Amino acid sequence: MKHRPLGMSLVALTTAVLLGTGTAVAVADPAATVGSPVKAAVPAATAGQPVERLIVGYTSQAAEAKSDSAATEDAKNKGGRTGESLDFDRRLGTGAVLVDLGAELGKKDAADVMAAFRADPDVAFVVPDKRMYATAVTPNDAEYNRQWDLFEATAGMNVPDAWGKATGAGVKVAVIDTGYVSHSDLTANVVAGYDFISDPFMANDGGGRDSNASDPGDWMLRGECGNNYPEYDTTSSWHGTHVAGTIAATTDNGKGIAGIAYNATVQPVRVLGKCGGTTADIMDAITWASGGYVPGVPSNPNPADVLNMSLGGSGACDAGTQSAINGAVNRGASVVVAAGNSNADAAGFNPANCSNVITVAASDREGNRASYSNYGSIVDITAPGGETAVSSANGIWSTLNSGTRSPASENYEAYQGTSMAAPHIAGLAALMYEANPSITPAQVESSIKSNARPLPGYCSGGCGAGLADAAATLGGSTQPPTGTVFTNSTNVNIPDNTTVASSIAVTGISGNAPASLKIGVDIKHTYRGDLKIEIVAPNGAAAVLKNTSTSDSADNVIATYTVDASGVVASGTWKLRVTDAYAGDTGYIDSWSLTF
Template sequence: MQYPMFKAALAASVALALSLSVTAHAQSTSGSNGFATRINASAVTGNATYNRFIVRYNASVPTTAVAATQSASAAMSRATKLQASLSSNAPAVSYKRTLATGAHLITTSRKLNASEAAAFMQSIASDPTVAYVQPDVMRHAIGIKAPASFTPNDNYFAKYQTDYLPGDGTATAAGNKVANWGGANVTGAWDLADGTGITIAVIDTGIVKHADIDASLGDAGYDFISDGFVSGRSTDGRVSGGWDLGDWTTGAPYDSGANACVNQGQGQGSSWHGSHVASASGAEITNNSIGMAGIAYKAKVLPVRALGHCGGYDSDIADAIVWASGGHVDGVADNQHPAQVINMSLGGDGTCTADDATAQAIAKARAKGTTVVVAAGNDGADVKSHSPASCPGVITVASTGVGSGLSFYSNYNAPGESIVKLAAFGGGVYPNEASSGTQLNPEGFAWQAVNNSSTSPAASPGGDTYGGMAGTSQATPHVTGAVALMQSARLAANMPLLTPDEVLAVLQKTARTPHTTPNSNKTFGAGILDAGAAVAEAVKGGGTTPPTDNATVLQNGVALTGQKGDAGSETFYKIDVPANARALVIRTAGGTGDVSLYVKAGAAPTATAFDASSIHAGNAESVTVAKVAAATTYYLRVVGVQAYTGVSVQATYTPASQ
């Protein structure tokens, strides 16, 4: 095969990628009526404009499209009294649609500046029937382009995919022959699993046709971009098929005109980011003597397009999450290939709370057993100001390089945080993960299949090529692919699939200590992904059950307050319930962070054996047993999805005599 022409970009692409994910400044919009907690304005920045807003009403208040429009129009009228520029030029308010989470998408006839948007949201939140309001902001692909046991025979594997090898310090066989401390040990996992039986959904720019990409679910995927300007289609609306139509921002209307999203002359050609990410997680055809390899190479990859020209809106991304996991979205045919794991290598400004539309969608996906893996972001900053990386319930992934240090661009945990759960190879760009120097090529980048066109995709095979990228976008599919391998191994062993919390616990338990000592002010969770160890642990069941006498005893109706734990921690409780007791309710509530609850009668719940569970964003978890026939000890397992504190644990039942 002719040596492919690798895409080139470097210094300029580094600057572009870092500019796309601007540092978030989490701020609340407060009002005299005490409704600040119902507004998330953390993504609102002084130099941006907004004409889309997501509004969620209280569940007890049935809200039609007409009622939501009237309510938002009334809010705009009130806002004119708060903001002079709105008074002199008040925009009309329109209704777009209902999201899969039940929230409503409202638009304005002109874009509002930051002060106007804040006044409008404050006015919306002053309505007591409103539960939450947020701007519908753009998210972006996160990546930096590079210049041009079982071991697959793909002809570029040995030189370009050293990130799949064990991170044991062995020198790379080709290229710069540097010590490889950052490898994900995918080759070790391949001895145990190949992804068979698992579906991976990649929510990104879509996928292209390529001789080395399995795009067999391309037509089964979906394009969730509802705005024609962003999708590149001639009209608004969603369409079937997860195909990448290109996301270039060169030329009108993207770098000139009223809706331009980049400065003139600063646009970029199509990234083919979704194909790169999908290829890494599993879509790149493996052991075919061509090109490179994918991680969970016998899994099926479902492309879901939510990013296009200029990025993608939260409202579209939230619906894509629900649909990809098997949930229903109005106006869209149900997904016939529900995913066991979702990859989101995207993000942008703002802190994500449990009430955000994206977090609500993630909670729906988790309730269906779908693990959601998310990029930490490329701001080189505290991850708490990046969304969806800071959403509850996701596995947030930082990037390390071949030397095992934190990549210079990667977001991280500040002291006391545990938002980033672990790291994986995403590319360090320069030796020793420095922020400058001579670019380390190919070992400084992750390499996969892409297209060679700068606008619409060139047809295969003429458009087929391979490209290197670096970013937390590239770290994330390493973890996603490992999750697919873990679940595939369990299917092969006739074991039930791991829950999202159990997946996280296994990944963190088996993560490798980095060779380079992390900066204590910029940490990245449990360590570096070791796919081989994770798959082996997953088949073992993800841990052992502690002795039941270690469980904390609960008394009927008495809340045990002030409970706390780290991300990935397990704490056990128990309560003795007499025969014929009724209405046993076991719950957690309050505090900060995120927990999940598992319950089993007669024995402590394990990672794979439990009678009931409650898995939602936040700490409000509850399991109910209508009647307990025989005297039984019920055991509780509280798992820290995120680090948590101030949580109460309580079990209440009604004795037979009452």
């Protein structure tokens, strides 16, 4: 008998060890983390934040489109009509004008000023200069095992098999982010960038724009950025350095990690600092990084082939950002952006919802859409973004720094987020530009999507073309092996205060089971905290996959677990043992599987 619809799905990956002695080794209960919200770096109130500046684009025939003095006069006139103090701030690289409102304006006052500009037939567009924020999710801890995201069969991106075709040599990737903190596993591939943060407070380095793209740290004190953001004191993220390492960390140097495009160069372009970054600064960074002209900024000697933007904010794609992106694409650069970490439709997040970009969702180590990842019809592709809630081994390991505020010693840490997924695609794009220097941004996107493979796990809401496959995209080897799967779909009732078991007979697998045996579980049961779930090997060795929890009142267990079963023989009868430890709620084992 079917029970009420799924109240909250559990998608977790835990690790245990099956010991030859039969000793059960308990692992972290995945259900304990399901109800906890994932902290994204975008405040919920972004859409209602006060407005300090506007970005005004004039029609090509308007005097204000070419003359700063005319733009200054127009700002003052509009201010006079609306009772506000407006002034010309600067001209952006796209030709648009940044207008200073003199003070933070509330929603209504800002709308009145924007309406005055929109009523002018010489104005093509006017949008607020909004802040955007790094889209990484705060990691739990640092632990390095291996870069499963590059080569693991289940949900890796099949990168090593693409390296026979290209390694990114001669390709330039701009990382539009928090800047760069020196790291010996990356510095050989870093070229000089630029700091586009114009507000000295946000820059946090003692000044505004300059040619030094070093990351001084983006730590924040509780509430110092307005709208009660952040909600708690934060440490520096070194976000841009983590992103850059995924793209182009040096390889075959005897330490650290391998970058996807390890012979490419990365150019740090700093737009995110204390309290995030602004639309105007990001627009100029996009323009400059792709080889366009920005007033008052020296020309870029290393215009990028690929732009990575692991950043975003809520709202529709504004005309100013779209114009900067269009300019970059017209100059031949592919623009890769993170879909966002709000477990929501990416259509509500900028620049993920802009045109002419490759919007990237995040997958976990099992190939499911990561629980935090945005989704939807505007997502183009999915790439590994990791999930560190259960173990940092399931996150994306990359270059970082140990400093909590200012830079300290270099290190490595596991992060999770669409910020981590996007540089996987930027690195893949870099491989494509080396393999075919005449390739266009549209061809890059089309090839990545047409060579994707289906996600091995589940995706609700839309994950684009599937999981990116580097080897298939570069014409290397085909998709990685999927393994042999054994399934039992016979329902087994789980009465109150009872232990039941469901069996699978494994045949044809020689030797011991793998070190990463996958156990897929689908149990329909109200108040799943009643349940303890164990896997039992043919020799009687057992491991706890999920323990009971009096605080987990959600329904159903739909999960994939991983155990190290290398100490036991594969062939024989395996059992899924389920104990209902409390009265009042019942259910049944719907199905379960073993993947060798």
